[in-house]
Amino acid sequence: MFNFSFKTQRYLILFGFLTIPVLLSLTFSYYPAISLLYYSLTDWTGLGWEMNFIGLDNYKEIFTKPEVFGALKNNLYYFIGGLVQVALSLYFAVILTGKLRGRNGFRAMLFIPYVLHSVATVIMFKNLYHMEYGSLNVLLGSIGLESWQQSWLGNKHLVNFSLAFISMWKYMGLNMVIFIGALQSIPSDLYEAASIDGANSRQKFRFITLPSIRKVMELMLILTLTGALEAFDIPYVMLLGANDTSTFVIKTVDTAFKYQNFGLASAMAVVLLIMVLIFIVIQRKLLFREER
Amino acid sequence: MEKRFAVTLVLALTVVLTAACGGNNEGNNNAGTATNSTGNNATASNDAGATNAGATDSDAPSDLSGTIKVLTQRTDYVNDGTFDKYAAAFKEKYPNAKVEFEGLTNYATDIQVRLTTGEAGDVLMIPAGLATSEYSKYFEPLPDEWFDNVYFADNTLSDGKRYGLSTGVNTQGIVYNKKAFAAAGIDKVPTTLDELYADAAKLKAANITPLYMNYGAQWPMGNWGDGSAWYLTGDPQFATKQVSEEAPFQVDNAWGTLATIGRTFVEKGYVEKDLYTNNWEMSKGEVASGKAAMYFLGNWVIPQIIGAGAASEDIGFFPLPYDNSGKYNAPLGSDYFVAVSKDSKNKELAKAWVEFYVKESGYVEDSGFMPIDKSAKSSIPQLAEFQALNPTLIESEATDPKYNEIANKAQIGIGTGDYVQEYILADDLKAAFDKLNKKWKDAKTALGY
Structure with a gap:
């Protein structure tokens, strides 16, 4: 029909297929991202379109106010929880790729928390942690461990662990499924050869499994770190950041919508982005450098 | 790899910022x-x-x-x-x-x-x-x-x-369940602060939660701070005057009076046991049924308690007796x-x-x-x-926008109750107020007011 050269056809097809996704990503990710950068240089309150360009003042404010970065210490709990979560999910993944009766059932059980929406999860845990009626305290009471009963959300030393535990419970299933996928891609003849050479199962795990899933481990660590930095929904729905549980993102959201300072909040979002990028670079350059 | 992450992150961050728009003010509306x-x-x-x-x-x-x-x-x-x-x-x-x-x-x-x-x-x-x-x-x-x-x-x-x-x-005061008061042997509403404490002790002894504070819901806590401080002083321009003050939060002014009452209720166990869980919907049922006796909220809550199952004649309303003078101010708000x-x-x-x-x-x-x-x-x-209890009604007036500007800059959430939550449970009220004063002063200086 058309008499285009091979090269033209190639370009036509390439552009034809690329236009829509590029347009979509320009509209929904690049444009908002650039606006975010721009807002971070203004004093926009979020109401109306009046804003003044104030240069780097918002960034100065972030780096001179200790309480902004102070919130990061609460993110640390989620990171620790995330590391435990990676270890646990690997453990379950190894068990559930082996020959175990009803393993699909167990996999589904461990994965379902991830499918639940965070808000539903938090409401569930509200009923679990409640000091008077919560099932956790009721259980402890009924088995005679009254002394272990706690105000799970009131105790300043426990509250962040209680919240990090929810996040761990929710996301472990996802990590496990990713690990299972990685484990299943390891060819089984490697294990057979190792068995013939007399390797025990711990050696097989150390020298075959771990090296084979290293890429996935790397991904998990990055996801854990960024997930911890971005922890928001669980502490926000549970406590609105009360009792010293504000994470960096809660502080950002409050700055924008509670204290009506969109400019500063945008700057905080940009700072968070930069922090995440720095962590990723450090992680890749330092921890996994022998690969290069 | 790095680039892909960067893009996803930017997207995720912007989504967080816009998505939060919807979920933020759950409590505030109430x-x-x-x-x-x-x-x-x-x-x-x-x-x-x-x-x-x-x-x-x-x-x-x-x-x-x-x-x-x-x-x-x-x-x-x-x-x-x-x-x-x-x-x-x-x-x-x-x-x-x-x-x-x-x-x-x-x-x-x-x-x-x-x-x-x-x-x-x-x-x-x-x-x-x-x-x-x-x-x-x-x-x-x-x-x-x-x-x-x-x-x-x-x-x-x-x-x-x-x-x-x-x-x-709207006005504001103590909404109470008359049946709960009767069950604890209280035959008249308290008209002084000491009577209020004594009644709370009687209610506690009768195994009734004296005051449902709704600490966990956060927004009701504003009443122990900016929601009430202005009418205690009897000056509708209280907030506006604060614009020129360097240290508005003092233990011996209206802020301190309210904070001390709130803190006394918490210390003596006159409030709900689990402070941190948001039990707002449940609390209405408890006040309606008489398991809890009082709320310190606006009159708008009365139809809601009745909606939660109380008979209208069982619910009463009196001004907060914030000292022992017997003469009280109550606000009129729109x-x-x-x-x-x-x-x-x-x-x-x-x-x-x-x-x-x-x-x-x-x-x-x-x-x-x-x-x-x-x-x-x-x-x-x-x-x-x-x-009928003859409170002096103080009509609220528009406040200087500078007041809100300073508060926003200082990240003191006027009307949200977040900072009140902190000082109600702080170990030392003076220290908590000093912290707020410092934030206030810094914001004031930064804005040049």
């Missing part, structure tokens, strides 16, 4: 207004609306026509048909008019976006955070004769024009102000609706508010009880 279900009260006091309508001039049907859209925070009234009743009554006066309602669940935050994007309907409620100087950009001035002998006439005054009519008058949008195509009809809605529809009484007409007496028994 604070100022009765957003939640008011249940059977709506039908109960409908006759009140009818009498109201009869009292005011009922002119012959008008030929104003068109369709207007009303944005409202009262999603409950949109859903249970109360607004349809008002609209039907309106149609009798204006047979060619059509009124549509749109309820916004997170009114306080959503309306700001709507105003910015020009989708604010014909009639709407003025968002509390908007400075009066901005009103002329978004709203239509209302006729001056509407404001004769009306509470809060000058709150929306800007450049000699008034932009909003109050939709009801609920949302209703306004006509500047972009409206049917301004006359929209104005007609505003006047009808506030003065004739019965909305004010249905919602448990006091009438905005200064000479009218409330027909609500709890408000009559409250007024």
Whole structure:
């Protein structure tokens, strides 16, 4: 029909297929991202379109106010929880790729928390942690461990662990499924050869499994770190950041919508982005450098 | 790899920022207004609306026509048909008019976006955070004769024009369950602070939660701070004066008085046991059934307690006795102000609706508010009880926008209760106040006020 050269056809097809996704990503990710950068240089309150360009003042404010970065210490709990979560999910993944009766059932059980929406999860845990009626305290009471009963959300030393535990419970299933996928891609003849050479199962795990899933481990660590930095929904729905549980993102959201300072909040979002990028670079350059 | 992450992150961050727009103010709406279900009260006091309508001039049907859209925070009234009743009554006066309602669940935050994007309907409620100087950009001035002998006439005054009519008058105090008081052997309402503490001790001994503070819901905590401090001093310009102060939070001023009462209740165990869980919906049931005895909230909560199963005659209301003098101030605050949008195509009809809605529809009484007409007496028994105790009513006035600017800059959440939560449980009130004072002073200096 058309008499285009091979090269033209190639370009036509390439552009034809690329236009829509590029347009979509320009509209929904690049444009908002650039606006975010721009807002971070203004004093926009979020109401109306009046804003003044104030240069780097918002960034100065972030780096001179200790309480902004102070919130990061609460993110640390989620990171620790995330590391435990990676270890646990690997453990379950190894068990559930082996020959175990009803393993699909167990996999589904461990994965379902991830499918639940965070808000539903938090409401569930509200009923679990409640000091008077919560099932956790009721259980402890009924088995005679009254002394272990706690105000799970009131105790300043426990509250962040209680919240990090929810996040761990929710996301472990996802990590496990990713690990299972990685484990299943390891060819089984490697294990057979190792068995013939007399390797025990711990050696097989150390020298075959771990090296084979290293890429996935790397991904998990990055996801854990960024997930911890971005922890928001669980502490926000549970406590609105009360009792010293504000994470960096809660502080950002409050700055924008509670204290009506969109400019500063945008700057905080940009700072968070930069922090995440720095962590990723450090992680890749330092921890996994022998690969290069 | 790095690039892909960067892009995903940017996307994720922007999504977080925009998505939060919806979820932010869950609690706040409840604070100022009765957003939640008011249940059977709506039908109960409908006759009140009818009498109201009869009292005011009922002119012959008008030929104003068109369709207007009303944005409202009262999603409950949109859903249970109360607004349809008002609209039907309106149609009798204006047979060619059509009124549509749109309820916004997170009114306080959503309306700001709507105003910015020009989708604010014909009639709407003025968002509390908007400075009066901005009103002329978004709203239509209302006729001056509407404001004769009306509470809060000058709150929306800007450049000699008034932009909003109050939709009801609120006051604040202790809402209590009379059955719970009787069960604890209390035969009269406390009129001094010592009596209040003594009654709380009796209630606790009777295994009743004396005061449901709703610490976990956060917004009710504002009443132990900015929500009440101004009327304790008797000065409606209390907040405005704070703009010039370097250290407004003092243990021996109104802030300290309220904080000390709140802290005493917590220390002595006169409040709910699990402070941190948000039990707001559940707490209404507990006060209604008498498992908990008191709330320190506005009168808007009364219809909600009745909706949660209490009989109206079991619920009472008295001013907070914040010291032992026996003479107390109570506030008069306005609920949302209703306004006509500047972009409206049917301004006359929209104005007609505003006047009808506030003065004739019965909305004010249905919602448990006091009438905005200064000479009218409330027909609500709890408000009559409250007024019988003769509190000095202090009418709130618009505050200097600088007050909010400083508070926002200092990240002290006026009206949200977040900073009050902190000092109510702080080990040392003085230290907690010092921290707030420092934030206040820094923000004030940064803004150059």
